[in-house]
Amino acid sequence: MKTLLLTGATGFLGGAALEKLLKDNQGVNYLILVRAENVQQGLNRIRANMEKFNINKTTLDKLTPENILLGDLSEPTHFLSDTRINTVTHVVNCAAVASFGNNPLIWKVNVEGTLAFAQRMAQVKGLKRFLHVGTAMSCAPEPGSLVAESAEFEETAEHLVEYTRSKSTIEQLMRQSCPQLPLVIARPSIVVGHTRLGCQPSSSIFWVFSMALMLRKFMCSLQDNIDVIPVDYCADALVMLLNCETLDNDVYHISAGEESSVSFADIDRAIAAALEKPPVGDHYAQVSYEALLQMRRQLKDIFGPCNERLMLKAMRLYGSFAMLNVRFSNEKILKLGMPKPPRFTDYIACCVQSTRGLSIPQQMVVDFK
Structure with missing residues (x-):
């Protein structure tokens, strides 16, 4: 044993x-x-x-x-x-x-x-x-x-x-x-x-996608991919x-x-479908961090009560990761017999459902402990 x-x-x-x-x-x-x-x-x-x-x-x-x-x-x-x-x-x-x-x-x-x-x-x-x-x-x-x-x-x-x-x-x-x-x-x-429980075990990182779409602007392009x-x-x-x-x-x-990597445009459409709202699509703008910094006074209007400094720090860090547009080869684990992974968009509705009623500041606490 x-x-x-x-x-x-x-x-x-x-x-x-x-x-x-x-x-x-x-x-x-x-x-x-x-x-x-x-x-x-x-x-x-x-x-x-x-x-x-x-x-x-x-x-x-x-x-x-x-x-x-x-x-x-x-x-x-x-x-x-x-x-x-x-x-x-x-x-x-x-x-x-x-x-x-x-x-x-x-x-x-x-x-x-x-x-x-x-x-x-x-x-x-x-x-x-x-x-x-x-x-x-x-x-x-x-x-x-x-x-x-x-x-x-x-x-x-x-x-x-x-x-x-x-x-x-x-x-x-x-x-x-x-x-x-x-x-x-x-x-x-x-x-x-x-895939079954959405963000019930943890809201880690999911809030980043919701935050960017609420802002309708972020540092990455909708055409960038994420693994x-x-x-x-x-x-x-x-x-x-x-x-x-x-x-x-x-x-x-x-x-x-x-x-199985997905684009931010795919994520936009999937979250919109889960919320039964139109996607951000053409209303989204790729901007620099400096442009986000200028929105500091608007953050509480968009996200509710929040730590503006921490929100901006999160945007800078996660925006930098999002801009990488990288994927990671998974050939070795697949050769062992592991099935292909689900796409994020396959289960994103579960994540949306499990975070209803939670603000972005509430969700992001786990990543800045």
Whole structure:
């Protein structure tokens, strides 16, 4: 039987991965890293997150206090001495500070804590796989490109946010300092929503599209493409990578790829259809950030009560990503037998429905924690 150490299970992607594992009823002995004051509180945090995925009580009851490993990647020494770690056969490391803000914990958790964790797991004799979740954006892609799956990084690459820099750095450090670690890296592209639940588990990033269409202007063109996948597809791919006995590669994109990426015009039409309104279409204008900056006094009229400074920061950051117009090759995961990903527009109506009544400022909190 596998003994799986899962991190990040109180988050969006880690929660979706645990949902997949629990619903598949796989023969797994779980050890779940949770930040909490005591074991019961940790278990309650896991259960609360799983409820966002509509998991029934019977399935949730499979998790008990014995499955909880109390700890925090910002202070890894507190849990790395737990003797249960020596029995672990598989790791799925979803934990990270995924904020696009200037959270001081980004480097401490994503690089320093994760490296200490990887070094400890490299000492576990029975470990068969250490599946680390990175991000496709960690390579700082060239605008307009179809990005290949490669372990190579440009050392001089300029990152738009500290988060992607941290994810690039930790990949390189794990390879350098833990050559014996059975490391496989999964790099999801932009994870938005859930095919059945929409934004119920998390509104992360979906609000950006709604914000741009409410403004009727943004930094990207409607003809630009974006590589978006739902969280449940990403979780399915992670479980496949976890369970494959042998893998030919150690880096896999989990992405929409060239075929399933969508244009912003496609997104405009799909959101409009879900709202039963006409698309923005010809009323949309591609503008510079400076033009958005000049709208500062209008933001509260458009979005309601909001932090204008944070709204403008979000526009600058996400506008810069949107302008990249990149797609990420997904050939390797498809060759393993993973089905083609759904297009964002296939399930966007679920995202619209699940965010009705929520303002843009309310939705964006999760990305600037």
